Amino acid sequence: MMTREAFKWIRPIRAAMCGLVALALAGMVGVAWAQEEFKYGAVSPVTGPIPQFGEYFIRGSQLALEDLEKTGWIGGKKIRIVLEDGKNDPKVSLAAMNKLISVDRVPIVETVGSSVVLALGPVAQQNGVILTNTAAQNPNIRKIGNFIFSLVPLADRVMQSTAVHAVEGMKAKTAVMLYVNNEYGRGVAETFKKIFEEHSGKIIGHEIHAQGETDFTTPLTKIKFANPAIVFFVGHDNELGYALKKAKQIGMKIPWLVAPGVFTPLSLSIAGDAAEGVQAADYNFDPVAGTERMKAFGKRHQEKFGVLPTFATAHSYNSVTLYAAALKAGARKPAEIRDYFLSVKNFDGMAGPLTFDKEGITTEQPVMRVIRGGKFVTLK
């Protein structure tokens, strides 16, 4: 039982504690003020069927932050990445996007995956938040709104040169499409089919696979027996690696044409010599035989992470550094950042000069590459 003597100490102790709490709060506010920073949101598939794209984002943004740190950030103020795992699932990604907008109050969000971009785009547009797309190709992304920026060209532009290459470069009259079962796969495949058939080609069949699929035995068996002039593949880099590996195992000799950005060092590491002769529409970024800057980036990435960077890594790097450039130019609100992005001409990006058209899509043109001797060789 407490005595009257003990009670007389309670008031001073309580006062002291209140003082300490007040001091601590004041300190926290002070620290927060001193460390004011810019936020950069990302909804990236760190887990789920294509977790490698989460890694591509993490590595690209990390290298961008290192470079920004070397140049003194934005007048001394840091950029902080707020990363949410979207699992490449539109529902999960939407929840992550809403959290980034309402809780973290980020002015910009980067993401990948056509299904995800098509889901997040309207939310970004409605809330006046910039959404940068660093890998998705579905042509419908173009229609979402003026807060959406694609650092990769969309299928409607890319498929033109890809389908023409199939008909004229590969002399293909027939094709079977093997594509991933999502907005990306369907969007790109439908666009390819339309342009290929306009150029007198004929699609004689299609097979669909799940995201993250590792077993392609059944669809490839059916394609082998259908015997088209080419197989046109749309999917992710890991899926392509497994498909090529299996195609060689089952003795398939049909040439492959691959949608842009699918063929990466990861595909090559999985497929090995089964990738020989595969032709792919690709982006300008080439860490092996590209510009000196690309090669230096490739070397630095290889030393730090043990693998060569992909186009998605380079575009994540570009997205962060472009945002930093907008901040340096004085843009703070999303609308100001949007206007800066639209005004940029030939931004010195890691994947070559970056300019957006009036709909916010990069004007980059794809190149055709072939795998020879385990290396990407650009076709003339």
Next chain:
Amino acid sequence: MAYWLLVQLALNGIATGCLYAILAISFAVIFAPTKTFHFAHGSVYVYGGYFLYQFAMEWGWPLPAAVPAAVLAAACLGVLVDRAVYTPLRKHGAGVMEILLSAFGTFIVLQNVLLLIWKSDPRTVRVPEGLKNGIPFGPLTLTPMDLITVVVAGVVVAGVAVFMRRTRLGKAMRALENDPEVAVMVGISTERVRMAAFFLGSALVAVAAVLTALDKGLEPTIGVNALLVAVVAMIVGGVGSFSGAALAGLFLGIVENLGIWQIPSEWKSTITFSVLAIFILFRPTGFFGHRVARYSE
């Protein structure tokens, strides 16, 4: 030509079915005597493949050493999950639902630990040159890995059958499955049998993982599909029947492959679950087993 495709799909189905048979037996070996819905079995499967990757690719062990080491490591992991998660819960009187939830939680924890160790990048295990190319038979092709899978499945099915019928431990596992109370009354050590079941089931699922790693590749997420196939095959085969599980695995593989003869191959998993629905509706005892309901009592 269309009929050759049908024959090729049937051959593919046999190889796939043999892999499913191993998965089904591995799950049944644990579920039948312990009545534990070991959801984390899917994680043990993934770990089996990643252990092989670690030993063969990271540490450079030759495959004849790396394969048994991976199987052993996965078997120990399965026992560890039982000892660290299910056994303490059981001793505190946890019911079927609590165990199921803990198994699901363990599955997620193990998957995240795997991501921490090996990252999310897909992994492949380099195989000898002779295993890479298919063997043509006219318009048909068989791959060396398909043939190996069929042989391994045959050995596994025969081995488990002999183990269950001829060894004391196997008989004890069957006794525990048939009547746990009587099994205890006649002096069978349930703890020892549980450990043996988890060890054997985890080793067998690691065998399936090794075959998958050598034939296709490894992704952190492949465990869910493997687990679903194992569970469906076990139910279709008849819960409690190891030969039924093996036969159902083979049946599912063939039906899955033949079923997509005239439709896109994306419908494969729909076919699997349609088979499950048909069996639950019209033959709940599966090929040879008991009603599933008996296990939820």
